[in-house]
Amino acid sequence: ENWTMTSTWPSSLELIEIDRKFVELANAMIPDEDLTIEFFEGGALVPAGEVFGAVESGTIQAGADWPGYWAGRDAAFSPLATTASLFNAVDYVNWIKGWGGAELYSEIYGQFGMVYLPYGVTNNESGFRTVDKPIRTTDDLQGMRLRLSGLEQGRLLEKLGGSQVSMAGGEIYQSLERGVIDGAEFSTPNVDLSGGFDQVTQYWSTPGWHQSSSVFGVMINQAAWDALSPETQEMLRIAADATMLWSLANTEKRATEAYQAFQDAGIEITRLDDATLENIQNMANETIVEVACENPNSAKVYASMLTYLQDYGKWRDASAPFNLGRTPAGPDLAAIEECAQ
């Protein structure tokens, strides 16, 4: 089999390295006659927003993505991609591999005739970068026009007094430079650095409460998947798992280097205090319940995620301080379960 695969990322954004790693591993492991994947950088075949449609219709066999871009087709894609102040990268790995998350990816993408292999996790995003007004507390968000992606994220920002502007990654730099927006979030520090944001912003407000961690992966057209032998399918899964572990360590390493680069560039980096973050957590919880109860599929995904948090929380908290991450005071599981189908 010969597959054509593309990505939602252009070659200039470091996120594409995760996709390249997967393709490299898969092509190295799988004999050429069984499967060869030809990879095209984002934009070469279809624009980022159309990768979903191209794989769904079978025009191309595979497409690398961040699931949140498809939330307009089903709101459940949003929690499959990221959460507002909930999961960290290890939570996603735990949930996907150990607490049944993988099945939910298959189910939601399956509705559109696709198989999904999650193969990348990145931990916390940078947070907001602003041009001339720092965000030290949530009061500073009042009346700000900020570039931000996501449904829950947009609603949450509205609650905090800011205003969401959606724009593609490639437009952010110029909009910041011309003051069309007051600030923007984009991705992890290393990806932000590759976008040149150190040149057009002065302030950086951490942590990235809007997007506590993110998942990336590949959509595969069902018919193309079915045409593979079980062995080849298994090898693709192994390549995905190997890429996921690599993506976690690699992004954290690169983000650390980039954090230093932003400091060296003289950017003022501030951290929201714990009381503010607690307030944001409460509003995030409200937003999640709100959005979940409008979309049964989304409720189902959130219910599964919250069940994991509660379940794992017992052992996670017992093993503190040697545990993995924190157990957030998340939204009310019962309220969301009621809204799930």
Add this chain to the structure above:
Amino acid sequence: MLNEIVNGGISVLNNLLGWMAIPGIGGEAIALIMAGLLVLGLFMGHPLAFVLGGTAVLGAFIAGKPMVLGITINRIFGDVLDNFTLIAIPLFVLMARFLSDSGVTDKMFEALRHLMARVTGGLGLAVVFISILLAATTGIIGASITVMGVMALKPMLQYGYDKRLTTGLIGASGCLGILIPPSIMLILMASYAPGLSVGELFAGAMLPGVLLGLMYGLYVFAVALIRPDLAPKVAEEEQISRGALWRMLAVEAVPPLVLILGILGSMLFGIATATEASAIGAALALLIVIFRGRFTLANFYSAFLETGRTSAMILFIVVGATAFTGVFNITGGLSATQSLIRGLAEDPNTLLVVMLATVFVLGMFLDWTGIVLLCFPIFLPIVSEMGIEPLWFVVLMAVVLQTSFLSPPFGYALFYMRAIAPPDITTGDIIRGVLPFIVMVLIMCGLIVYFPGLITWLPDQLYKG
């Protein structure tokens, strides 16, 4: 029901045209066939938009991959329909229509002509100056050339300027829009060039762009000096008194010029995006027309209709080009071209010339988005291997692209000029008109090669200081 008809239609089409597939055809052959079809269609006088689109469809069938036709639709929607930047095109055209249909711009150029009455080639210089301002506001070739052509073509011809000089000047000055920041092309280039930011590219292209504008101005000045019949001065008896001139300037020239400068300023000082500026520009143009007492309902309505046709003309070329590029990339044309260039030369200088020549030639056939997508993945790794500064190379490439928009037979600027020029100007006139400007761009490229500082100096001051 509709679903079945559509899917049935698609499978019938695929079966019907299955005979076109050439089994096992390679990327090189596909690239050649598609280039051949493009040339054929253009010489047949078929509309460019449909030649591009038709070639995409035929290429997919010949490659035996009709299923990739779906990506043409994905691209048309995602790249053209769902694109905030392109909204500026109809609105800038609408602004130009409001101003020109009501005679406001004719009067403006008349006033400028009198202002520059004692300057050799005065009106031409005014056109270069305004073109550069406008170029800086739109950054979209089709839009700058059309807007400038709609406003300046008639007055220049009317005052006895040679038709070749006129079309060449407007075409070449309009192309400067993609070089002088803000430029949509430079933004796209930055997004495909790892490590280069939009700001650096803007700063890098600024000097070459402005210098080219000055060269164009000098050229007009020289022509007017040597051949006054091609760029006539205002006759002695036609000249008006100083008082009358100032009155005329204040009434006729200042409002539209303030409008154009205001648009530019609002973008440069971060008040508005190009799209927002274009909307405000159209509204203010309408206000100027109303206050000058030149508003008529008939003109108002026809401005919308003309704008609709012109915008569809420009945007359907983008539609065709995006379909073409998608099929070209996926059927292997992209990788074939890549390996061809890699295999051509070993020596860095030769390779540099080869790369720039490739850009020049591709520019005759492809839209600049296609060229950027095609060339960057091949060229940039080679460039960094050779130790050449990527910023310098990318801006040089942007300057070379200027020639390709102008170079016959398939320069995009020529097509846009053709579409707005009156019938008594032949395509041959337009082509002969741009030739001197191509030479000037080539001189500019030479200067950049010998004085790399022309590109790197400003970004160094701004970003490395």
Add this chain to the structure above:
Amino acid sequence: MIRIIDGLSEAVGRVVSLLSGVFAAIIIYDVFMRYVMRAPTPWAFDLTKMIFGFYFIMLGGYALRHQAHVKVDLLTSVMAPRTRRWTEILGYLIFFLPFSFVFMLYSWQFGLRSLAQGEVTYGAVQLPVYPLKLAMGVAACLLFLQGIAEMLKLIVGHEDRRHADEVA
């Protein structure tokens, strides 16, 4: 037949052309609300884009009726009228028909799929996307029909075939 198609394109063109005024107005309203009232309009960005997409794609057939699409007349302008006419007909057969037919079929498939999914934009403001995707199919039909009309005009040597230069 030719007259019906011409009339249809003309009518669509005359109405749709006015939409540029509509999206200009929305943009100005948003700019005003943002800078003067400090209250940006969340739906303006997506809605403007949608109206713009609808606007130009629907005008493809109208522009074709007025022969406004850019072409290179380098060779055809020196041809004998008869040769020129047949060359132009051939151009429609080789390029226009395959493109517009594929554009029509695949656009419908594209639009119908979006409709079936009830696709909306993915930010806090959720506007439906499928009307625009379906409009692309309608626009493609209009373009296809107008192309047929233009071919018929060439074949029967229709007088009313306007030249690009007259309308520009």
